[in-house]
Amino acid sequence: MLNEFFGASTLEAILLTLKLAFITSGLLLFIALPLAWFLANWQSKAKPFIMSILALPLVLPPTVLGFYLLVAFSPQSALGQGWQSLTGSNLAFSFEGLVLGSVIYSLPFALQPLYSGFSQLDNRYLDVAKTLGFSPIEAFMKIVLPLSKAPIVVALGLSFAHTIGEFGVVLMIGGNIPGETQVLSIALYEQVEALEYDSAHNLSIALLVFSFLMLAALYRFNGMTRSEEGR
Numbered sequence: 001m002l003n004e005f006f007g008a009s010t011l012e013a014i015l016l017t018l019k020l021a022f023i024t025s026g027l028l029l030f031i032a033l034p035l036a037w038f039l040a041n042w043q044s045k046a047k048p049f050i051m052s053i054l055a056l057p058l059v060l061p062p063t064v065l066g067f068y069l070l071v072a073f074s075p076q077s078a079l080g081q082g083w084q085s086l087t088g089s090n091l092a093f094s095f096e097g098l099v100l101g102s103v104i105y106s107l108p109f110a111l112q113p114l115y116s117g118f119s120q121l122d123n124r125y126l127d128v129a130k131t132l133g134f135s136p137i138e139a140f141m142k143i144v145l146p147l148s149k150a151p152i153v154v155a156l157g158l159s160f161a162h163t164i165g166e167f168g169v170v171l172m173i174g175g176n177i178p179g180e181t182q183v184l185s186i187a188l189y190e191q192v193e194a195l196e197y198d199s200a201h202n203l204s205i206a207l208l209v210f211s212f213l214m215l216a217a218l219y220r221f222n223g224m225t226r227s228e229e230g231r
Contacts (some may be wrong), residue, residue, distance in 0.1 A: 010203060012179055013187035020095070020183060024102040028110040028159045029152070031103070036114035037140065040121075058108045066172025069101045073173060088148040100181070101173045102163050109158040117151025118144070157218045161211060176223040177219045 039051065057065060073092040074080045083091040091097045121144065131138040145152070167185040174181030176190065185208065191200040 009178060009182075010184075010187050010191075010199065013182050013184050016095075016179065016181075017164055017183040020098055020102060021080045023161040024097055024106060024163045025110075025156050027099070027103050029108060029156060032107065032110040032114050032155060033145075033152075036111050037118050037144065039111075039116035040115055053054040054111060055108045057105050062105070062166075062168025063172060065105060066101070066169040069104065069169065069173050073097050073100075092173060093181060095175065095180055096172075098170055098174045101169050104168060105166065105169045106159045106162045111164045113151045113154040113158065114148070117148045117200055121147060148221055153221055154218055157214055161214045164210070165207070 035054075039047070070092055071077065072079050073083075073090075073091075075084055075090055080091050083089075083096075087096075091100070125143050125147065126139055129143050134142065165185060166183065167189070170181065170183055171186060171189075174183075174186075176182050176186050183188075184203065188200055188203050188207075190201065191197075
């Protein structure tokens with residue numbers, strides 16, 4: 001049924017995009033959790049500059065970020081050469097390159113909700129944990145994370161949805177290779193260029209419905225969490 005509605009090539013792009021979104025979201029959670037906790041508890045005059053650097057993908061044109069990532073991933077760069085020596089393949093125009101680029105591009109969407117949640121956490125919980133003999137890691141795992149369910153879910157949801165909708169960055173660093181780097185946004189662009197408006201309409205409607213349901217679920221979860229905390 002899905003094959004008839006979207007077409008075989010588009011279905012392949014859907015599966016590739018979902019794979020990219022799941023991997024990117026998992027990596028971002030692993031990176032952003034300790035980073036957000038460190039930033040929330042770090043006091044320094046350099047903090048605004050570090051926060052600005054980490055938030056740059058929010059305001060930087062995707063093609064600008066994509067261009068510099070493409071330069072960094074090229075075989076002439078240290079990163080590209082190191083990757084090629086380890087794997088025997090190029091980092092640019094590969095799925096692995098898409099993952100790395102997506103992690104960098106979507107980092108603020110995972111970092112900001114976690115940073116806000118950690119900044120609002122009552123320090124008295126940590127003081128009690130310290131008096132009970134908890135180590136900093138134990139306090140983080142057993143106190144901070146359970147109290148931060150809402151920011152964690154929002155960070156996962158936003159990073160997942162943002163990865164699904166990426167276009168400029170993935171086009172610059174991945175091109176349009178079916179089965180390797182052709183994600184949904186690229187497939188939609190290709191359909192419009194080929195004047196395949198029926199296929200483009202089906203895919204656009206699916207993306208619109210997905211985006212709406214994802215945001216509605218996040219707002220619903222936030223509302224339920226706040227209601228529970230207010231009791």
